[in-house]
Amino acid sequence: MKRFFVEAVVMMFVMTPGYAFSDTAVQVGESSEIGSLNESDHAPAPEIQANHLVIDVNGVVCSFCAYGLTKALGKIDSIDTSMYGNGVRVEIESQRVSLALLAERAIDFADIFERIKDAGYDPVRFYFNLAGTAAQSDGKWVVTGTNPRQQFTISSGSASVQQGKFMSTVYVDASVAKVAVGSAPIEVAVHGHE
Amino acid sequence: MAMNRAMRFVILFVFAASTARAHQPVMDMAPRWAGGAGLQARYEVQVSDEIRAGKDKAADSSGRDKIVHTTWLEGVYTWKREVRATFKLPIIDQKRDAVIDGRSIKQKGSGVGDLILGVPLRKYWNLKRSTVNVGFTPSLRAPTGSTSGSYPVGDGSWDVGLSASANAENVFWYGLVDLFWWHNSSGNRNIHEGDEVGIDINIGIHPYHDNERNLGAFLMLDIESRWEERGRDTGGTTGGERTTVGPVLVGYLNNFMLRAEAKFPVRENVKGTQFSRGVVVNLGLGVTF
Numbered sequence: 383m384k385r386f387f388v389e390a391v392v393m394m395f396v397m398t399p400g401y402a403f404s405d406t407a408v409q410v411g412e413s414s415e416i417g418s419l420n421e422s423d424h425a426p427a428p429e430i431q432a433n434h435l436v437i438d439v440n441g442v443v444c445s446f447c448a449y450g451l452t453k454a455l456g457k458i459d460s461i462d463t464s465m466y467g468n469g470v471r472v473e474i475e476s477q478r479v480s481l482a483l484l485a486e487r488a489i490d491f492a493d494i495f496e497r498i499k500d501a502g503y504d505p506v507r508f509y510f511n512l513a514g515t516a517a518q519s520d521g522k523w524v525v526t527g528t529n530p531r532q533q534f535t536i537s538s539g540s541a542s543v544q545q546g547k548f549m550s551t552v553y554v555d556a557s558v559a560k561v562a563v564g565s566a567p568i569e570v571a572v573h574g575h576e
Numbered sequence: 577m578a579m580n581r582a583m584r585f586v587i588l589f590v591f592a593a594s595t596a597r598a599h600q601p602v603m604d605m606a607p608r609w610a611g612g613a614g615l616q617a618r619y620e621v622q623v624s625d626e627i628r629a630g631k632d633k634a635a636d637s638s639g640r641d642k643i644v645h646t647t648w649l650e651g652v653y654t655w656k657r658e659v660r661a662t663f664k665l666p667i668i669d670q671k672r673d674a675v676i677d678g679r680s681i682k683q684k685g686s687g688v689g690d691l692i693l694g695v696p697l698r699k700y701w702n703l704k705r706s707t708v709n710v711g712f713t714p715s716l717r718a719p720t721g722s723t724s725g726s727y728p729v730g731d732g733s734w735d736v737g738l739s740a741s742a743n744a745e746n747v748f749w750y751g752l753v754d755l756f757w758w759h760n761s762s763g764n765r766n767i768h769e770g771d772e773v774g775i776d777i778n779i780g781i782h783p784y785h786d787n788e789r790n791l792g793a794f795l796m797l798d799i800e801s802r803w804e805e806r807g808r809d810t811g812g813t814t815g816g817e818r819t820t821v822g823p824v825l826v827g828y829l830n831n832f833m834l835r836a837e838a839k840f841p842v843r844e845n846v847k848g849t850q851f852s853r854g855v856v857v858n859l860g861l862g863v864t865f
Binding site: 445447448450452453454471472500502 | 606607608609610611612656657700702703704705706707745746747782785787788790792828830831833864
């Protein structure tokens with residue numbers, strides 16, 4: 383009996399596909415620095431449609447299991463439910479979740495972060511197209527967004543920013559999104575100019 | 577082989593019964609979201625017309641058969657992905673030809689069987705291209721089934737045990753290994769099936785998925801081996817070693833899932849003289865919400 387248990391435990395770990403352990407776990411809050419975008423960390427950077435938020439999410443390999451994720455995100459106030467059935471599209475091949483958003487609303491990153499965590503998955507990065515006006519404040523570039531309607535500070539890729547009109551694809555790392563509450567400016571990185 | 581008292585003492589968790597599969601309702605891993613729930617109805621039929629004596633087919637096998645129809649009502653609630661609660665309730669209709677004291681008699685029984693409650697506990701790792709989890713599931717089988725009649729659907733005993741599982745999957749591959757152990761107490765009418773250990777392996781692929789419609793399918797191979805101590809029920813001796821193999825097909829559309837599987841015995845070494853496990857076919861429909 384003892385020998386059986388030992389052999390069974392060994393078999394259990396041998397049978398679990400080894401590829402699953404070859405990936406490097408990405409834990410929220412660990413070394414996921416803004417500006418350190420590595421194109422090979424996830425699928426290649428997404429093309430962002432207007433009024434969309436595209437989120438890299440670890441663990442979404444089965445859409446049946448992600449039904450709760452779809453359901454939870456579909457209840458967000460700023461979701462445009464006229465697209466994708468309820469405004470949410472899950473792509474398991476790229477492990478990305480796309481949210482269709484109503485134009486010119488603020489994005490509640492912290493709320494979206496928690497909904498994804500409650501669904502059993504780990505958000506990694508939030509991509510969106512930011513349109514607004516850029517100005518310098520205390521040595522930092524601040525973008526007052528018109529779409530979405532909220533303020534952002536550029537923490538990486540600022541070399542590409544100029545005073546005045548701003549329109550670019552940016553991203554928010556999960557560690558920032560998690561604590562993005564209230565009206566404080568949210569740190570973003572300009573995609574492609576890190 | 578007897579589970580010694582020290583082993584029983586060490587086992588702190590309660591566990592799954594001999595007639596219960598190691599799998600949890602609704603594709604094992606669903607629902608994954610906090611506050612989610614799932615229900616599943618699963619029809620199972622077991623058919624055997626072969627008598628085994630140890631490793632061999634018994635000389636006198638002709639004309640005897642055993643058929644067990646079970647409708648399982650199963651459910652799961654997820655407080656959070658790490659903690660779930662499950663129930664499985666069988667509704668049984670069964671018959672068999674038994675030989676008691678040299679006489680061949682027909683036995684049958686039907687009704688609600690023994691309720692199984694489980695608490696799957698899991699630890700998850702969401703990786704860049706895959707998800708992995710390990711878990712322990714304590715379960716309890718309650719003596720809710722009747723022990724009357726020639727072929728009772730319950731045995732009148734409280735049974736306990738533990739399973740340990742490991743699961744890993746990515747977009748294309750799926751793997752699950754489950755080790756289970758249970759202690760079967762002595763029941764009514766001298767029914768006392770033996771303690772059991774086993775291993776259940778599912779390996780498969782996810783060959784089809786449609787993001788737009790949330791439609792897809794899994795195709796897997798199920799391999800199960802179990803070792804059961806010598807015991808007894810109203811039909812005679814129970815226990816032995818059995819290995820079964822068979823295909824599993826799972827299809828899903830949004831939050832609905834259909835599961836079909838068949839199991840075939842590939843190796844049996846029974847205690848005394850017993851029916852072969854025979855062919856077991858399952859068809860289940862589940863929904864999560």
